[in-house]
Structure formats: C-alpha cells, structure tokens
Amino acid sequence: MRGAVFHALTVNQFDVPLVWELMERAEWLRGLDREEARTRLQGKIVATLFYEPSTRTRLSFESAVLRLGGSVVGAENARESSSSKKGETLEDVFRVVGCYADAIVIRHHDQHELDRAARFSPVPIVNAGAGSGEHPTQALLDVYTIWRELGRIEHLTVAVMGDLKYGRTVHSLLRLLAKFPGVRVRLFHPAPLGLPDDLARELAASGLALERAPDLASAIRGADVVYQTRIQFERLAGEVDPNAASLYALTKDHLALLPDHARILHPLPRVGEIAPEVDDDVRAAYFRQVENGLYMRMALLDAMLGGERR
Amino acid sequence: MRGAVFHALTVNQFDVPLVWELMERAEWLRGLDREEARTRLQGKIVATLFYEPSTRTRLSFESAVLRLGGSVVGAENARESSSSKKGETLEDVFRVVGCYADAIVIRHHDQHELDRAARFSPVPIVNAGAGSGEHPTQALLDVYTIWRELGRIEHLTVAVMGDLKYGRTVHSLLRLLAKFPGVRVRLFHPAPLGLPDDLARELAASGLALERAPDLASAIRGADVVYQTRIQFERLAGEVDPNAASLYALTKDHLALLPDHARILHPLPRVGEIAPEVDDDVRAAYFRQVENGLYMRMALLDAMLGGERR
Amino acid sequence: MRGAVFHALTVNQFDVPLVWELMERAEWLRGLDREEARTRLQGKIVATLFYEPSTRTRLSFESAVLRLGGSVVGAENARESSSSKKGETLEDVFRVVGCYADAIVIRHHDQHELDRAARFSPVPIVNAGAGSGEHPTQALLDVYTIWRELGRIEHLTVAVMGDLKYGRTVHSLLRLLAKFPGVRVRLFHPAPLGLPDDLARELAASGLALERAPDLASAIRGADVVYQTRIQFERLAGEVDPNAASLYALTKDHLALLPDHARILHPLPRVGEIAPEVDDDVRAAYFRQVENGLYMRMALLDAMLGGERR
Structure with a gap:
C-alpha cells in the first residue's frame, strides 16, 4: 500500500481497487475512537504549503493530520515567503522541506511543475489542488x-x-x-x-x-x-x-x-x-x-505514512 | 456548564455566577501542573480564524488550547483565503470548519454577521473581537x-x-x-x-x-x-x-x-x-x-470542551 | 548550560566549547528514536514570529520543536498583525508573547532593536535572521x-x-x-x-x-x-x-x-x-x-529548554 500511494498528484494514479482500499480505510478510521486514531501518525510531521491561500482545504488536511496524531508545519501563504520570491525551484523546495516533514501537502498553481518537481522529493507529495489542473x-x-x-x-x-x-x-x-x-x-x-x-x-x-x-x-x-x-x-x-x-x-x-x-x-x-x-x-x-473529505484525507495520509491497517 | 457556555459572542451571555465560575476555573487551571492541564482538551481541535490579523490575541488563544493539551488549526489571515474572497457566507464557513474542529475562535469585522451565523454552527464559536462590536x-x-x-x-x-x-x-x-x-x-x-x-x-x-x-x-x-x-x-x-x-x-x-x-x-x-x-x-x-488572559481563555475553552472540573 | 544559552542573538555569544557542546547535543538528538526525542520539550510552547516571511527557516525551527515534542504557536507574517502596525515596541511584544510561550524564535529586520528588546524578554529569544545583521x-x-x-x-x-x-x-x-x-x-x-x-x-x-x-x-x-x-x-x-x-x-x-x-x-x-x-x-x-540545520536547531532549543542531556 505504502508503495502504491507514494505521491498523490493526479487521479490517474488511483485505479478502482485502490479507491476501494481508501474508502474502506476511511470507514475504518471513522470507526476508531479519537484516541486510537491518534496513534496512526504519532510523531510524524506533515507540511502544508499553500502557494494559493485556501483556508478550507488547508484546514481539512491539517485536521486530518491532527486527528491521526501527527503534527503540522504549514505555510498559509507560501508564495509570499522570501525563497519563493527569490526564484527557488519547486524541486529545491521539496528537497528542503522533505528534510523537515514526512509528507508535503501542496496547493500550487502549476500541475506540470508539480509533477516534474515531485520526482525529486524525498517524501510523499499530495496535490491539494493545482491551478486549472487536478484536485485528486x-x-x-x-x-x-x-x-x-x-x-x-x-x-x-x-x-x-x-x-x-x-x-x-x-x-x-x-x-x-x-x-x-x-x-x-x-x-x-x-x-x-x-x-x-x-x-x-x-x-x-x-x-x-x-x-x-x-x-x-x-x-x-x-x-x-x-x-x-x-x-x-x-x-x-x-x-x-x-x-x-x-x-x-x-x-x-x-x-x-x-x-x-x-x-x-x-x-x-x-x-x-x-x-x-x-x-x-x-x-x-x-x-x-x-466531513467525508476529512476521513478520506485521513485515509490517504494513513495509507502513505501510517503503515498497515490493524 | 457545557450548556451554559455554548458560544461566547457577547458579554451579555455572562451573568455574575458564570463569571465567578470562569474565574474559579481559571484559578484551578493555573494551579495544575502542565502535564495535568494537558489532559483537559486531549484530542480536541480548535480552529482560529482571524479575518483581521492579530498576532497577540491569536497566540493567546492558541497557547490556551495547547496548554490544555488540544491542537490548533488556524488561519492567520482568513480574509485572504480564496473562499472568503469568493463570497462564501459566514454560516457556510462555520458549517464547514465545524466538520474539522471542535470549536472555532474567530476575529471578524462584523458583530451582527457573527451573531447571525453562529446560529448555524455545529460547534461552539468564540468571538475574539468583532469590529467595533464586542470583545467578550x-x-x-x-x-x-x-x-x-x-x-x-x-x-x-x-x-x-x-x-x-x-x-x-x-x-x-x-x-x-x-x-x-x-x-x-x-x-x-x-x-x-x-x-x-x-x-x-x-x-x-x-x-x-x-x-x-x-x-x-x-x-x-x-x-x-x-x-x-x-x-x-x-x-x-x-x-x-x-x-x-x-x-x-x-x-x-x-x-x-x-x-x-x-x-x-x-x-x-x-x-x-x-x-x-x-x-x-x-x-x-x-x-x-x-498572563491572566491566557488562564481566562483556558477556562473558557475548558468550560466549553473539557467537561466537568475534577 | 541553561544559563549559557539564554538568548541566541549573535554568534559572539558562542565560544568554541559551547559550539562543541551544541554539536555533540545535535549528534545525540540525531541518535535518539523519534519517541525518545519527543520527551525533551514535552509540554513546552515555542512561538515563531516572522516579521519577514521565510517558509524555509520557520519550518526548520517549527519541525525542530515538534521533533522534540513541543508545540508551536506562530506568526507567518507578524508585520501584518495589527499590533505591529499600531506601533507597539518589540519589548512589549516580547513581554506579551513571553506570557504565552516558553521561548520566542524571531526574524526581525533590525538587529539592534532585537538586541535591545531581548533584555526585556521573560523567555529566551532566538534570532532567526535579522536584516543585514546576524543569522547565528x-x-x-x-x-x-x-x-x-x-x-x-x-x-x-x-x-x-x-x-x-x-x-x-x-x-x-x-x-x-x-x-x-x-x-x-x-x-x-x-x-x-x-x-x-x-x-x-x-x-x-x-x-x-x-x-x-x-x-x-x-x-x-x-x-x-x-x-x-x-x-x-x-x-x-x-x-x-x-x-x-x-x-x-x-x-x-x-x-x-x-x-x-x-x-x-x-x-x-x-x-x-x-x-x-x-x-x-x-x-x-x-x-x-x-538536515543538519534541523538537528542543530533541535540542539539549541534543547539546550535552552530541555534541561540536562541524559
């Protein structure tokens, strides 16, 4: 499973059995009590990088991480950050933030740049909406x-x-x-x-x-x-x-x-x-x-970082 | 108690016995050691939505949540978020963020809109300063x-x-x-x-x-x-x-x-x-x-989400 | 040790034995498993105040805190906050935020103002880059x-x-x-x-x-x-x-x-x-x-707030 969902960049990666696996995992996580759920990503850190601000989507992902017991480091407005303005490439961003976090959730304006840069990331990348591209x-x-x-x-x-x-x-x-x-x-x-x-x-x-x-x-x-x-x-x-x-x-x-x-x-x-x-x-x-969005995002992150379902 | 403080929108909600209860709860929380205090909101998530940035007030609330063992998802500058710009109503914001968080702390520019929208929220709303309205x-x-x-x-x-x-x-x-x-x-x-x-x-x-x-x-x-x-x-x-x-x-x-x-x-x-x-x-x-503000905000959140005092 | 690193404002504070102590502490923290490391700042809160946005540096510090088991309250863009615009002095900021947090990591545009204001802070201040001044x-x-x-x-x-x-x-x-x-x-x-x-x-x-x-x-x-x-x-x-x-x-x-x-x-x-x-x-x-930056920042925060190495 961990191999099957390394990045989540486009729906093309998700075949029907994988969609079923994620829906079942979402149901399973929904059934856990809060305390059990918080053992899944205990000690894991997820970075949320929003080059276009989106409180709703960011909060959904961040709540998903917290409900699984992980921690969040985030940029509500990553485009205003100095390194982005200075012209740093997205692959350098992933290589750097990949030293700080176990996965990166990103909203970026360019699907192609995202797809290309993800190949250099040491940690899983989740596309949280890319311009007029995808929102898997x-x-x-x-x-x-x-x-x-x-x-x-x-x-x-x-x-x-x-x-x-x-x-x-x-x-x-x-x-x-x-x-x-x-x-x-x-x-x-x-x-x-x-x-x-x-x-x-x-x-x-x-x-x-x-x-x-x-x-x-x-x-x-x-x-x-x-x-x-x-x-x-x-x-x-x-x-x-x-x-x-x-x-x-x-x-x-x-x-x-x-x-x-x-x-x-x-x-x-x-x-x-x-x-x-x-x-x-x-x-x-x-x-x-x-609400289903919260559980599906929990399922995806859990499949990436949480290991086998018990 | 839980019923008595569902939302905190205006001081009119707070009668003298309730003020006393909150002051006593603040004193009690102050006396707990850090570890004990962190059991109060364990596993709870509080959202902070600041439509007008205010580092001081936001940090006060966020520290209060963390000191009680809860977690925070936040928007330092919620007005810049795309959905707000797109014209979403505040009641939709509360219905959505209420799926992610157990309570919402909000600084908004309009007390009337806040009062009206709070009626649709599935979770408690705390007014963290509303325009020229209230700051309970x-x-x-x-x-x-x-x-x-x-x-x-x-x-x-x-x-x-x-x-x-x-x-x-x-x-x-x-x-x-x-x-x-x-x-x-x-x-x-x-x-x-x-x-x-x-x-x-x-x-x-x-x-x-x-x-x-x-x-x-x-x-x-x-x-x-x-x-x-x-x-x-x-x-x-x-x-x-x-x-x-x-x-x-x-x-x-x-x-x-x-x-x-x-x-x-x-x-x-x-x-x-x-x-x-x-x-x-x-x-x-x-x-x-x-410093008293930190403990009073802890008391309020504890009264809303932490259950009975031990 | 705790005394030796109260603030971290300039490299002039760090003599060779202290650099060695920090490097050794970084190596030691690197060798801990994640769960052990998270006991070091358990229950501690660190504030990150970025008057100039810098996703990279902020995330490095915030990950360091989280890896040590602490919590973070942060301002990605502190200059936009109302109190800063209103003309509050930096010493008042430190006195206030020092009520909410156990240490303050700050990126500010003026090294001299930072040095002066730090004297009023009730908690340790870490300079995360100050204009054309220092970046210790x-x-x-x-x-x-x-x-x-x-x-x-x-x-x-x-x-x-x-x-x-x-x-x-x-x-x-x-x-x-x-x-x-x-x-x-x-x-x-x-x-x-x-x-x-x-x-x-x-x-x-x-x-x-x-x-x-x-x-x-x-x-x-x-x-x-x-x-x-x-x-x-x-x-x-x-x-x-x-x-x-x-x-x-x-x-x-x-x-x-x-x-x-x-x-x-x-x-x-x-x-x-x-x-x-x-x-x-x-x-x-x-x-x-x-990656070394993450461990060095963990070492510094651990020396400030974590107490003796075991």
Whole structure:
C-alpha cells in the first residue's frame, strides 16, 4: 500500500481497487475512537504549503493530520515567503522541506511543475489542488460521498453543472468516474465554459458516456447525483448575460425533479448556485461531503505514512 | 456548564455566577501542573480564524488550547483565503470548519454577521473581537485581573480612558462591570471619542454610575482601577489637536494620585499612552493582565470542551 | 548550560566549547528514536514570529520543536498583525508573547532593536535572521556541517563567495570560523559586494586569514570548503554587468578543481549560482546541510529548554 500511494498528484494514479482500499480505510478510521486514531501518525510531521491561500482545504488536511496524531508545519501563504520570491525551484523546495516533514501537502498553481518537481522529493507529495489542473483528493472524497450516500458508484446518472472548463474538481471527478462501469454524465454549463476538448475526448475514450443537457431541468431530471459547481460570471463579461446566473442555480423548485435517493454534491464554497433553502433537504449532501473529505484525507495520509491497517 | 457556555459572542451571555465560575476555573487551571492541564482538551481541535490579523490575541488563544493539551488549526489571515474572497457566507464557513474542529475562535469585522451565523454552527464559536462590536474574552480577563489584584469587583471606582467610542474592549468591559453592584465609572476621553449614546443609556439603565471627568488627574485621583486605552489620533485629524496626546497619556507623575492598592490596566498594545517609566510600579498590572488572559481563555475553552472540573 | 544559552542573538555569544557542546547535543538528538526525542520539550510552547516571511527557516525551527515534542504557536507574517502596525515596541511584544510561550524564535529586520528588546524578554529569544545583521543558527549549522563532513573545523581553507556585503549568513559564519585556529578564507565577490570594512577589520583582528581571490577558479582551487551564496544582481543595476552572473556560478566544470574531500555548502535558497548538475556530486553538501540545520536547531532549543542531556 505504502508503495502504491507514494505521491498523490493526479487521479490517474488511483485505479478502482485502490479507491476501494481508501474508502474502506476511511470507514475504518471513522470507526476508531479519537484516541486510537491518534496513534496512526504519532510523531510524524506533515507540511502544508499553500502557494494559493485556501483556508478550507488547508484546514481539512491539517485536521486530518491532527486527528491521526501527527503534527503540522504549514505555510498559509507560501508564495509570499522570501525563497519563493527569490526564484527557488519547486524541486529545491521539496528537497528542503522533505528534510523537515514526512509528507508535503501542496496547493500550487502549476500541475506540470508539480509533477516534474515531485520526482525529486524525498517524501510523499499530495496535490491539494493545482491551478486549472487536478484536485485528486477532492475527486476521491466526491466518489466516497457518492458511495456512502447511494451505496454504489457504478451505473449512475450524474449531472455535472457549472464551470466545466476551469473547474479542476470537475476534471478530476470525471476522470475518476470514468474508471467505474456504466456511469452516464449529463453536462450543463454556459456555452463558453464547456469541458476542454482534449479532456472530453480522453473521457469518451475511457468509456464515460457524456451528453450535454439543454437546460438545468433536463440535466437533473431523474439523475442519481447532481454535482453543482460555482461559475465566476465576472470572468465572462461580454460573453454571458450576468442575469443568466439564475439559469444555473439550483433552488427548492428543482427538488421535485429528483428521485428520493438522489444526492446533491458541491465542492464548496458556493455563492448563489445552490439556494440556502435547499440545505435542509436530506438530498443536500454537501456538508456531509465536507466531513467525508476529512476521513478520506485521513485515509490517504494513513495509507502513505501510517503503515498497515490493524 | 457545557450548556451554559455554548458560544461566547457577547458579554451579555455572562451573568455574575458564570463569571465567578470562569474565574474559579481559571484559578484551578493555573494551579495544575502542565502535564495535568494537558489532559483537559486531549484530542480536541480548535480552529482560529482571524479575518483581521492579530498576532497577540491569536497566540493567546492558541497557547490556551495547547496548554490544555488540544491542537490548533488556524488561519492567520482568513480574509485572504480564496473562499472568503469568493463570497462564501459566514454560516457556510462555520458549517464547514465545524466538520474539522471542535470549536472555532474567530476575529471578524462584523458583530451582527457573527451573531447571525453562529446560529448555524455545529460547534461552539468564540468571538475574539468583532469590529467595533464586542470583545467578550477581553472583558472577562479584565474583570479577572481586577478580582485577582484587588480582591473584589464590587464597589469600585474605575477610571476608563482613551477611545471610548470605537474601543470594543471598553464597551464589553463596561457591560460586564454593570452586572456587579456599586461600580462607579469616571470617563475621560477626547470630545469626539465618547461612549456611543445608546451604550451610555444601556449602561445607566443597568445601574452603572457614569460620570465624565474634565481631565486625567480628576479621572484617576483616588480611583481603584485605571483602565487606559489607545487613541488613534490620526483618525481625528482636524477634530483634535494632535499635540493633545500628552493630555491623555499616563506618566510617572500621575502615580502620586493613585492609592497604593490601585491598579493600572490596559488591553494592549499601547503606543505612548502609558509611559514605559510606569511599568516598574507594582500598580502597573497590564503585563500580569496578559498572563491572566491566557488562564481566562483556558477556562473558557475548558468550560466549553473539557467537561466537568475534577 | 541553561544559563549559557539564554538568548541566541549573535554568534559572539558562542565560544568554541559551547559550539562543541551544541554539536555533540545535535549528534545525540540525531541518535535518539523519534519517541525518545519527543520527551525533551514535552509540554513546552515555542512561538515563531516572522516579521519577514521565510517558509524555509520557520519550518526548520517549527519541525525542530515538534521533533522534540513541543508545540508551536506562530506568526507567518507578524508585520501584518495589527499590533505591529499600531506601533507597539518589540519589548512589549516580547513581554506579551513571553506570557504565552516558553521561548520566542524571531526574524526581525533590525538587529539592534532585537538586541535591545531581548533584555526585556521573560523567555529566551532566538534570532532567526535579522536584516543585514546576524543569522547565528545558520552559522552554527554551517560549522556543524563542516565538522560532520570533514571531521574538523580547524586549519581549513574556505572559499566564501557571492554577496559578502549584505549576506548575514556569511557575516555570522566568518565570525564563528574566526574562533577556530588556522582557518584561511578566500573571498570572491563582485566589486561592490565585498565584506563591510569594519567586519573585515574585526575578523582580521580575531586572527582569521582573509584574502581576496581574483576569480572563481582561484578561490576554490584546492579549497576544503566552498561556501557559495546568492547574489541579487537586480540590486546592482549599472554597477555590475548582469551577464557577469556566470562568472560567479559554480558548474560541473569547476568540480575538477576541488579535492575529493572538499565540500560545497550553500545556505539556500539558490537560484543559478550552483548549477543543478552539481547536485549529484558527493561533494555537494547543501541538502545534507539542511538536515543538519534541523538537528542543530533541535540542539539549541534543547539546550535552552530541555534541561540536562541524559
């Protein structure tokens, strides 16, 4: 296991058995009492380097480390650090921080630089979101949430909505879902924010059934999973009518289109694309998704550093 | 107890018996050796979210958590975090961070938003200073210092000086003192920086005796407690002569006006409003006040998360 | 010992027996297993205050504390904190933070202010780099690396290159080397970046043999230690031809000039002044130097707070 998850840079590293192993490990860790869990990374140190600040994701990882009994050293704003400004390469950063920590969780703006530099790291690197690249732990926790909430990942109809062009969480999630049989995806997005062509081709080649929905209702009607994401309309000035935001927002009125077993996910933060009135519906799974994220990140770090499950 | 202190948002929540319980708990924690104290929050995680950076207050809370054996995840500059910039609501922040932490200590710019959002939090929220609103833990530690230094809180004459308009520590302190019998307050401040009218009325209605002093000497002469605060004269350009600063500054010469049992407090940081030459006088209690703050914050967190006193 | 290292502000505090004691302590800590090491600062809290952000140095100190079982409270960007902006003095900062922590590690821009304020601190202060002043722990880890790699510190020829004017690591290292007998130093630098005159005089008076080399090859030929540092050519616009950078950069071609036992050190970060092709040579000691830094900082903190060696 330790060999199987050395770095976690892209969902491409995670095949279906490994995803299962991580979900089972997450369940197992969830079942431990706090004191038992804190023996797993006792004495281990994890560094969190955020070149783009993200309180939410950083706190999720840091809590995961602490819940496993490890310690954290962190940089909330690594780009402001003098050595980064001085032009130090990321491989030197990894070689140096790898002397201080047993693993490095990093949010960096460039997936390619990350992939290249990771080869020089003496310790495991976890990608905590890389520019418009990948966000593998988000995809793992999304899939874990689908499994926990619906009991399966296979043969599902998933509506994926919002910004599919720049949304790294969507990119990672679709790549991961493509590994499971029979997943059909309905896409709904403003015209300029569709999936990148090469990603659409890659996913189709992997056997994922993709179709574009003409409107929100068509996208979600009868879906098993609705995966909503945020659209930065301010980026689309001139291309999309800003009043169009309501066409992409999920409200209480849409709930009638969803089966009782359906679940609504969102990587958060949300702004207006899911109305707060939806929160109280049992199908709104996004806050449970946050908690699952904690356990999935615990599972990943435990698989990297904690050794065999007892 | 646990029920009594769920959130700590305003001093209005704290009645006299609860203040006593917290002061006694602070004394009890002070008496424990370090190892014993560290069993109190063992395995607990506290998040510190500072939307306005404040090293001093954040470190006070974080040390309190660590001294009790808990762990900290923190955001030194939460406003720079991407999700805050993206427009996420504070209630979503609390719902998310409440999945990672057992309590949240927050410095936020808006007391009203804080009060509203706290209702959605799954975990206790501690207000670590909210804009021009409240700073309840500062008031608790101020009162704790008065009690430790003078042996009582009742029937005292307290000179409160400096910026009484924007000073949230003064607002919280006066509200808390109003709950104790027989406290008389002398106010001394530049004309434009008096107590807000509605607060003055609220305090008078609570039975606090307030009078305005014409000068510093009249304010402090024979007082039991002198509570000095910082004035931002740069804010008052055109309204107050900047050379007036010396009228509001406490120097060695003033010490003769104070009884031997009197004590000088300051929430810190100070700039020039207490001359360093005062520091060595035993009546200068502001650095002991800092240490009391550590124990009062330990007491509050212990009451929230640590369970019954042994 | 505890008395001997109260603060660590300048290398001038460290005489040869104390350097030996710290190096031996570093070796001893290195030999402990992680669990044993974590008993040394159990229950102790160290504050890290970085007025100039430096992820690398901060993480080194924080890992050192955690490896010894202590806890950390930290400010990644202390200058942004409100109290610093409000004009609080550094002695007040130390008196306050000294209530929260058992020691304070600080990077501050002004060595003189640091020296003065430290006298008011109730807890030990560790200088983690002060403007163009000193960086004593870097010098200690440099000397520790020389000893570990070459087996001795005495009677060595050391080539010191790069920015010798503003480079505080060079200043501290030369002052420390001057305490050991028979060290000969060859300096190589752009004309405007020589050693400050008063430092050169101070070092010569201490018995350090200094000579200036005309080119890189002359500086390093037959040297036991090559200490390379970064030059900020952008600072030298108009004074030095920016194309001159290659004259000061160490490449694979230079390795033939060095004896097999020679070692190349660098305080890092590096930009182009050591080509990555040098990294694989066994004489390239700069990443081992990083690891030695962790153990030297553990040794210093342990000498301050951990009590007697067992």
